[in-house]
Amino acid sequence: MISLSELPSNMLREAQAQVLITPAVSPTANLQIKQPRYMTDRTYFEDLAPDQEFDLGAVDVSKDDIIEFASEFDPQSFHMSEEAGKASILGGLAASGWHTASLIMRLLATNLFNKSTGRGSPGVSRLKWKHPVFPGDTLSATAKILEMKDLRSKPQLGMVFIRVRATNQDDVEVIEWDNPVLFERREPAR
Amino acid sequence: MIAFFEDVVVGEILELGTYTFKTDEIIRFAEKFDPQPFHLSEDGAAKTHFGRLCASGWHTASIFMKLFVARLKSMQDEALAEDIAVARIGPSPGFEDLKWIKPVFAGDTLRYTRTVTGKTESRSRPEWGLVHSDMRAFNQDGLLAFSFKATVFVERRPR
Numbered sequence: 001m002i003s004l005s006e007l008p009s010n011m012l013r014e015a016q017a018q019v020l021i022t023p024a025v026s027p028t029a030n031l032q033i034k035q036p037r038y039m040t041d042r043t044y045f046e047d048l049a050p051d052q053e054f055d056l057g058a059v060d061v062s063k064d065d066i067i068e069f070a071s072e073f074d075p076q077s078f079h080m081s082e083e084a085g086k087a088s089i090l091g092g093l094a095a096s097g098w099h100t101a102s103l104i105m106r107l108l109a110t111n112l113f114n115k116s117t118g119r120g121s122p123g124v125s126r127l128k129w130k131h132p133v134f135p136g137d138t139l140s141a142t143a144k145i146l147e148m149k150d151l152r153s154k155p156q157l158g159m160v161f162i163r164v165r166a167t168n169q170d171d172v173e174v175i176e177w178d179n180p181v182l183f184e185r186r187e188p189a190r
Numbered sequence: 191m192i193a194f195f196e197d198v199v200v201g202e203i204l205e206l207g208t209y210t211f212k213t214d215e216i217i218r219f220a221e222k223f224d225p226q227p228f229h230l231s232e233d234g235a236a237k238t239h240f241g242r243l244c245a246s247g248w249h250t251a252s253i254f255m256k257l258f259v260a261r262l263k264s265m266q267d268e269a270l271a272e273d274i275a276v277a278r279i280g281p282s283p284g285f286e287d288l289k290w291i292k293p294v295f296a297g298d299t300l301r302y303t304r305t306v307t308g309k310t311e312s313r314s315r316p317e318w319g320l321v322h323s324d325m326r327a328f329n330q331d332g333l334l335a336f337s338f339k340a341t342v343f344v345e346r347r348p349r
Contacts, residue, residue, distance in 0.1 A: 121290065124285075
């Protein structure tokens with residue numbers, strides 16, 4: 001008897017396709033196999049492709065927001081007061097870099113991950129804070145797919161490498177990061 | 191960390207302190223910044239691969255900054271009390287290799303550390319140098335849960 005892994009991949013696909021067309025003995029059993037984990041209108045790994053770009057929308061940043069975040073997580077003077085900000089290299093009261101990243105994360109979560117089968121991320125390969133974020137700024141973000149990879153150890157998931165960028169109202173880039181993200185697949189990788 | 195660039199010792203390890211992630215804080219951060227189901231409620235998280243409520247990775251990172259700034263301030267205060275000159279620390283241009291290695295579940299306690307890994311002179315800003323560090327956080331089982339490679343501008347000794 002020949003094992004499935006010894007078959008050429010095109011034969012294997014053909015064999016599996018036939019299995020899917022063949023009426024199942026138990027229709028419910030078949031349904032269970034085919035039923036996706038999440039709602040069908042979500043974006044799966046298979047719906048994504050390199051160079052696709054997603055508009056993540058925009059967020060306004062207020063002085064109160066900046067000071068509130070800084071008070072809790074990054075109470076350096078240039079994130080807390082106008083005077084200290086002006087005296088610093090930043091040139092004015094400016095948001096904590098972690099605040100900027102978190103604000104863009106909100107756009108990513110709301111406008112991409114929660115509409116897809118995104119399953120979280122193992123990290124950020126590089127992040128650059130390119131320009132200070134000041135009170136009254138409006139940040140617009142995009143996510144672009146750089147690369148996609150199958151995962152041998154987890155055939156039901158795929159890894160999608162995205163580049164996240166945000167610009168302010170003057171079209172000046174304020175933050176950029178590269179981030180591998182896991183997505184569920186409709187069908188396990190072969 | 192309060193030392194001038196010339197006096198920063200490569201290999202030095204600094205303990206930044208510990209932090210326990212409480213359920214309500216995890217949810218409050220996620221509602222504002224990372225509203226994915228596994229960060230918003232125990233019930234929602236139970237239906238996902240995480241199985242339990244866990245903190246946003248940006249929350250884990252923001253707590254690093256909270257502890258780092260607090261440690262910096264206490265060291266600055268001690269130095270000032272003894273009339274020792276303190277180096278200014280400039281903004282960070284960014285970081286590399288940030289890894290969320292283990293989920294941080296509600297109730298977990300992380301211990302954060304900073305290890306100096308190298309120094310480079312700044313060509314564009316002669317009064318500053320760049321200090322490179324590995325930032326790490328270990329959970330209550332001693333397992334590495336979070337790490338990244340940071341770079342920050344540190345003032346040079348006045349000449």
